[in-house]
Amino acid sequence: MANVLYDSLFGIHHQKTSPFLHLPDGGSVSYQAFLEQAAQLAHVMSGFGLKPGDRVAMQVEKSAQALALYAACVQAGLVFLPLNTGYTVAELQYFISNSGAGLVVCDGANQDALQAMVADLGAQLATLNADGSGSLMDLAAQQPVQFETVARGADDLAAFLYTSGTTGRSKGAMLTQANLLSNAQTLAQHWRFTDKDVLLHALPIFHSHGLFVACNVSLIAGAQMIFLPRLDVDQLITRMPQATCLMGVPTFYTRLLADPRFDRDLTAHMRLFISGSAPLLADTHTAFEARTGHRILERYGMTETNMNTSNPYDGERRAGTVGFALPGVDAIVTDPDTGVELQQGEIGMVEVRGPNVFKGYWQMPEKTAAELRSNGFFITGDLGRIDEDGYLHIVGRNKDLIISGGYNIYPKEVESLLDDQPGVLETAVIGVPHPDLGEAALGLIVPAEGQTPDLEALMQAANVQLARYKLPRKLCVIDMLPRNTMGKVQKNLLRDQYADSFNS
Ligand code: MCA
Ligand code: AMP
DSSP, X not given: OOBHHHHHHTGGGTTOOSEEEEOTTSOEEEHHHHHHHHHHHHHHHHHTTOXXXXXXXXXXXXXXHHXXXXXXXXXXXXXXEEOOTTOOHHHHHHHHHHHTOSEEEEOGGGHHHHHXXXXXXXXXXXXXXXXXXXXXXXXXXXXXXXXXXXXBOTTSEEEEEEEOOSSSSOEEXXXXXXXXXXXXXXXXXXXXXXTTOEEEEOSXXXXXXXXXXXXXXXXXXTOEEEEOSSOOHHHHHHHGGGOSEEEEOHHHHHHHHTSTTOSHHHHTTOOEEEEOSSOOOHHHHHXXXXXXXXXXXXXXXXXXXXXXXXXXXXXXXXXXXXXXXXXXXXXXXXXXXXXXXXXXXXXXXXXXXXXXXXXXXXXXXXXXXXXXXXXXXXXXXXXXXEOTTSOEEEEEESSOOEEETTEEEOHHHHHHXXXXXXXXXXXXXXXXXXXXXXXXXXXXXXXXXXXXXXHHHHHHHHHHHSOGGGSOSEEEEOSOOOBOTTSOBOHHHHHHHTTTTTTO
């Protein structure tokens, strides 16, 4: 048995001395140097006693070394578990404990805060800092630069990505070698990636978009990446002349459009702009074309499924749609109550099936069974319709989810915390339009009778437990929450009422 994911993404580049990553300081890392470092890291992890199938959790800033840790996990047959750098200790504790991670790699600045908790959970801790220093790399430097790749089958796990839900705790989506590989192959072909491409990479690498879509597609094509730590419009504009492609969430495109330097001349040589993770407004699509002459290619995916649909490369990229099912993927629209497939044009639940669809949620068979049908279709929770030309339109969500700048915020998680604070009777957290983030969280607080909750204290309490991106951007005190006859909070009414909260 081989390790087809390793061989296809990394192994093919072993002898390549050409650049793979271009770094913010102007330096670069060749494919060969990158893979040698990955091999050293694979040795370090074997030295820690990790065995194929064990989980490696990583909460670090984006760097070439962090990406090499991903390659090392694939090579050593370990399950890679990247975590948002914004997560608090309380959030991390859950992910480490639930996944049973054997090794946690964190930034040196967080070592003291995490050490005891990680040890209590029976895991080992190593550090990796944004500049590539830390105990992990110190150990790696002493290791051989070749590592015998561990054999893995198509159905073996390659990664866990945690995704929250409308109820209960976060779920570890189990992604197999075949899930990642099939999507990388399909996307690279569909979007015509080659070794002539240079991808401008400014997304985080702890989500599917920045890691699997952007990096795997570049790797499989043998392309180069300009690897920037975060979205910084100045940097994007400065580096764009060396790039051929950009992938981003819609906020990337609205911020670029807000800069007058971003124009037709700057982008004339670019081959492709891709958007996803959140709806791209048709207005942004149109404004982008008017400014640059390029039509953004929008695609649609999920943590559990990688990418499902894409607008065409050659055909019409239709604004406000996410295109067609990718080759090998089925996308259908069903009645949310009965699961029966609907007629073209009708709005219903989007369901997807294909080699990209995950294996299930880690140690949560009931949640897996509730969302993944026995016939292989995954119930996305997105509402959509397929138009007369076959383009899929995502028209809403059948799940209580806010997508803010491409990050998911599950209102229930925030509401439960706010509900427990002094002076609060109940709360509703809703997503309302935001000019920069697409959607932002607004917290509506109903005080307990005769009390005046301290809004600042509420935010502080939430801040201790939750990553900052989940915190409502604004809190408003209101008298009561509107409810329907079943007693359910009518968030649609609240969303309408507060629609202008961030636009005025
Ligand atoms: C940062 N903050 C946010 C967000 N990002 N708040 C709400 N929503 C956000 N998206 C908060 C920080 O906690 C901080 O709070 C303050 O904003 C400034 O942080 P900074 O890092 O400077 O923010 P930024 O540079 O403005 O970042 C905005 C961003 C970034 C560029 C849109 O969030 C981003 O790169 N998003 C991409 C997310 C992504 O990759 N999603 C893919 C998911 P404070 O000031 O209080 O400390 S994968 C997926 O969805 C599927 C598979 C798919 O289809 O792709
Ligand atoms: P995540 O759980 O982070 O993987 O987020 C997946 C969700 O992002 C999907 O279920 C959709 O609701 C949303 N999403 C991703 N891409 C798009 C898109 N192009 N248009 C609209 N929604 C999208």
